[in-house]
Amino acid sequence: MSLIDFQSKREIELLSPAKTADIGIEAINHGADAVYIGAPHFSARAAAGNSIADITRLINYAHRFRAKVYIALNTILTNAELQLAESIIWQLYEAGADALIVQDMGLLELSLPPIALHASTQTDNRSLDKIKFLENTGFSQIVLARELSLEQIKLITSQTSAKIECFVHGALCVSYSGQCYASQALRGRSANRGECAQLCRLPYQLEDGNGKILSSQKHFLSLKDLNLSAYLAEMMDVGVSSFKIEGRLKEMSYVKNITAFYRKKLDQLLMRSDRYVKSSLGNVKFSFDPDPERTFYRGATDYFLHQRKTQMVQLQTPKSIGQQLGTVRKQGKGTLTVNTKYDLHNGDGLCFVSSDGTLTGFRVNRIENDLIFPFKMPDIKPGTTLYRNFDQAFEDQLAKPSAERKIPLRLSFSDTEDGFNINANIDRMEPFAFHFSYDKELSKNGIEITQQNIIKQLGKLGDSVFTLEKIDITLSNAWFIPSSVLTVWRRTMVEQLEQTIHHLLKPDNTKKNNNLHPALFPQSRLTYLGNVANDKARTFYLSHGVTSIEPALESGGTLSSDSPVMTTKYCLKYEMGWCPRQQPDTIPQEPLFLQGAHDRLQLHFNCAACEMQIIIANKKQNCKPRN
Incomplete structure (x- = not known):
């Protein structure tokens, strides 16, 4: 049994995050x-490590649907950590991991198993030269920088x-990924080692070159x-395969x-297309209507996919604002009335931007008709826009089993001279034939009863990944087949089908041997x-044509007074309407500064590169890592 070759059809992958194995499942x-x-x-989220046992459990579950599991081991490593990293990689390979997501090129100089390598977005994948280099050094999948346009x-x-692979949803780092050093320089916590202090999410005061305060306590860097x-x-049409x-x-x-x-x-898109196909097996039924605004939601941007735009940042808060409900119509004694089309529920979390510009929240104690009774009455005026950042009823739905994924199975059952055949058909797979030898004897109940029992017993697919979509029965006589025998045949069929699907995921060991003619890195000097x-x-880069290498900030590198700790495609001047290309009436005196509670940051604008x-x-500055 094998996958049908669709030739012109490209596999499309939906790639989801997993903090834990249970979330992954x-x-x-x-x-x-x-x-x-x-x-x-060594993953880029220091607080989201998982044991080999849990990862193995997730892999075994995912492979039942021909779904894959990629392991993030995408921090930069010290010399002392390389041996442990190599050991972990071998354990992950033996557990059946489908790929390793990495940033540190030192890993490619270790004795690695033939596991697929994916280039993390932390490798700063913005240019064609960089992507071609990574491909030539053995990376089979490359995560592009979020800042790239459709044309790029x-x-x-x-x-x-x-x-x-491209990000399509979720939190955005204001800096190019892998190129943010603010946390390391100011807090001794390296973003490249999974310990980012998220200084971009803090409030700052914006000042011009004369010390004039242009705006106070706004989250100017929080996208x-x-x-x-x-x-x-x-x-999809421009070539993205993994979302x-x-x-x-x-x-x-x-x-x-x-x-x-x-x-x-x-x-919906795949159903209408003859060019693409889903990369895994199985269909999903949901018991809820998904809505991005009803779980963590800061507001949305399409970033730079089509063109540079304003309103990329959420100035008031780095927290979830959630779903916009409407406006406050009236404030009574301990109650609020809201103009909204949505149903509200006891326990909902609501929020609004107060008169001083900060996000303020409160919980709903109870709802009576169109009246909201808060646990604690907020200071809110009629006309204020109200949001729901915790939807109690939606969370209750999602706390229960909320989806079922099954692989549709079409069967045909027929008799032969020495027994019976069951042919199994699954979308995208070659048909699978099972033959069971059996001494046939006629049934006293007639062919209709026989067929009904076959359908009943073969349809008991229970906890398997399959659901019976259709069964065709062709019998020359009304044969007597005990239910216990049909049960054994069904179990044998299901077990073999699941094993076959599991083994359809062939190892992607595309790592190239380029020792004789190594690809040249696009730069000859690394800071x-x-x-x-x-x-x-260091050995890796030297072998690929780099002649000068400075150490990473985390391992003794230094910052000069004008060294950037963030480089961003996002531009605060453009966001505020001060870009010279926008021809504003006034442009503040540069340089501009962001003054925080503990840090002062200077902004430099490279208008030629935008x-x-x-x-x-x-x-x-504190460039030493925390112990």
């Missing part, structure tokens, strides 16, 4: 074609054969969340909701921006 149940989860150590993605996919759900067809949801620190309800949302979107933190990584750089204006 629910991602599969809700339609993920693949899941990515943190390794026991199209150029890359047209020039590479590696599978291209809204990415949502590209309206552009999936365009992205990634961010969120390895997100909780179960979020992963269920967002995975289901994109599963439904992609299924601290190269994130070289160990001797193996980029913004952030430089530390503090006198003291």
Whole structure:
């Protein structure tokens, strides 16, 4: 039994995050074609490591649907950590992991098993030269930088054969991924080692070069969340094969909701297309209507997919604002009346932007008709826009089993000279034939009763991944077949089908041997921006044409007074309407500064490249990692 070769059809993958194995299993149940989860150590979310036993459990479950499990081991490593990393990688390979997501090129100099390598977004994959280099050094899948436009993605996919993966939903880092050093420099917590302090989510005061305060206590660097759900067809058409949801620190309800949302979107597109096919098996039925605004939601942006836009940041808060409900119509004694089309429930969490510009929240004690009784009455005025950032009824739905994933099975049952045949058909797979030898004898109940019992017994697929979609029965006589015998045949069939599907996932060991003619890295000199933190990584780059290598900031590298700790495509001047190309009436005196409670940051604008750089204006910097 094997997969049917669709030739012209390209496999499309929905890739969901998993903080834990249990969340990963629910991602599969809700339609993920693949899941990515943190390794026991060295994933870019230090708080989201998982044991080999739990990862193995997730792999075994995912493979029942031909879904894949990718392991994030994507921090930069010290010399002392390489041996443990190598050991973990071998354990993951033996557990059946489908790929390893990595940032540190030193790993490629270790004795690795033939496991597929995916280039993390932390490797700063913005240019065609970089993507072609990664492909030539053995990476079979490459996660592009979130900042790329549709046209840039199209150029890359047209020039590479590696599978291209793009983020389509979730939190955005304001800096190019892998190129943010603010947390390391100011807090000793390395973003490249999974310990980001998220300084971009803090409030700042914006000042001009004369010290004039332009705006106070706003979250100028806190981007809204990415949502590209309206552009999936365009992205497929330019060559994207893997659609990634961010969120390895997100909780179960979020992963269920967002995975289901994109599963439904992609299924609608795939049903109408003869060019693409889903990469895994099975159909999903949901007991809820997915809605991105009803779990963690900062507001949405499509970022730079089509063109540069304003309103990319959520100035008031880095927290979830949720679903916009409407406006407050009236405030009574201990009650609020709201103009809204949505049903509210006891326990809902509501929020609003107060008169001083901060986000303020309160919980609903009870609802009576159109009256809201808060636990504690907020200071809120009629006309204020109200949001729901905790939907009690929706969370209750998602706390229960909320999806069922099954592989439709079509059977044909017939008799032979020495017994019976069962032919099994599954979409995208070659038919599978089972023959059971059996001494036949006639039934006293007639052929109709015989057929009904065959349907009943073969349809008891229970906890298997299959559901009986159709069965055709062709018998020359009304044969007597005991229910116990049919049960044994069904179990044998199901077991062999599940084993076959599991083994359809062949190891992707595309790592190339390029020792004789190694690919040349696009740059001959690496500064601290190269994130070289160990001797193996240094050896790797030297063997690929790099002649000068500075150490990573985390391993002794230094910052000059004008070294950027963030480089962003997001531009605060453009966001505020001060870009010279917008021809504003006034432009504030530069340089501009962001003054926080503990940090002072200077903004530098590279208008030729349409980029913004952030430089530390503090006198003291702390580049040493925390113990």
